[in-house]
Amino acid sequence: MxxxxxxxxxxxxxxxxxxxxxxxxxxxxxxxLASGGLGFGLPDIIGKVREQASVMGLSNRVMMSEPLLTLCRELAGMLPPALSNAYVCSSGDEAFEGALKLCKGLRPQLRRLAHIRGSEFGSLSYGRCLEEPEGYGQLRRFLGLETLTVERDGALPSIAELSQCYALCYSPLVRQNDGSLAALPPERLLAVAALARSAGVPLVCQASETCLGAAGTMFGHELSGVVPDILVLGGALGGGAVPIGCYFTSAERAYQVYGCSSPAKHGSTTGGNPLSCTAALAALESMIGKLAG
Incomplete structure (x- = not known):
């Protein structure tokens, strides 16, 4: 060959x-069955991506293109006011790691992450360690990572235990003992959220696998009625055309870590490029039409 x-x-x-x-x-x-409510190759989305590619596809992350600004405004307008600041990345997995970076910046002296057992966090380093809390010993040592597992039911950790963590992470659907996925009961997540806030720990929802209709709602976190402190989106957000991810938090929390620095500077080199943002805008438009119909 x-x-x-x-x-x-x-x-x-x-x-x-x-x-x-x-x-x-x-x-x-x-x-x-995991591609969300849109799937792949929708003519409207592909057409808009092609049109954008003919003008400008990629750009450096510090360039504030019109599709990037429009996407941030559109998403912020659809989410609760507490999730006003958008950080756009190249994928949902990358956005989750970026969200953890933000949490670490809020509590830099801590090294422990809490997570609800059975949640799905993606395939990058921290996501793997949280999904398999008894595995990846060598990787954990390399990262200097400790974890605290919050069970799907039963007794919750104490406020003192949780206060030693710099974030508490979950996904809207969690894997059960039989391997199936099910939504966390709202009352359970409400109790977990109340505990996190009493301990002063940011509640991070990784909703990349459930956004844009995959769980029957627009973004996935709505299943429980809990508004997280940080919301991570990805997956179907790119319309099955171009990968994109983003995480959202409050302006106050973002300012504590990033100050007045542009949100566009916190991601990979081409994160938030015009092509991916155009795909996401087209995907949002398509899903709004589906939900309205």
């Missing part, structure tokens, strides 16, 4: 997608 030869196809290789259906190299059709 030379450098110019095509790579051989294998059955697990996805070659196309339309709606909620993926096609692999053998022609097998696979229904993706």
């Amino acid at each position: 030379t450098a110019r030869d095509p790579l051989p196809a294998f059955a697990g290789q996805i070659i196309s997608a339309q709606g909620d259906t993926l096609i692999d190299a053998s022609g097998r059709r696979i229904v993706d």
Whole structure:
């Protein structure tokens, strides 16, 4: 095989997608039930992405493009007032790690993270360690990370225990003992939120896998009626066209860590680029239409 030869196809290789259906190299059709309420290849979204790509696709994160500013305003207008500041990243996983960076900045002397068992936090370093609290020992030592597991039911940690953590993280759907996913009972999350606020610990909701209709609501956190201190979005937010993620918090909390620095400066090099923001705006428009219909 030379450098110019095509790579051989294998059955697990996805070659196309339309709606909620993926096609692999053998022609097998696979229904993706985790792609949110939009799926892939929606003509309206793809058309707007193509139009934006012809003008300007990527940009450095310090450039405040019109799609970036419009997306931040649109999302902030749809979320509770306590979630006014948007930090746009390249994916939901990256946005979750950015949210933890913000929490660490609020309480830099601490090294412990609390999490609700069964929550899904993504595939990057901290997400893996929280999803498998008994695993990744070597990675935990490298990160200097300690964890406190809050069970889905039963006794909660004490205020003193939780106050030694710099964040308490959860996802709107949690994995049960039988492997299924279910929403946390609202009364349980209300109790957890009250505990977090008594301990002065930010409550972080990682809703990347449940936003834009995947859980039957627009953003996922609405399932419990609890407004988190920090909300992380991703996944279907990119409309199945371009990956994007973002995290939201209050202006007061953001100012404590970042001061007057531009939110655009806190992410990867091309995070919040015009192409991904255009895809997210088109996805929001599409989902608003679906929910209204």
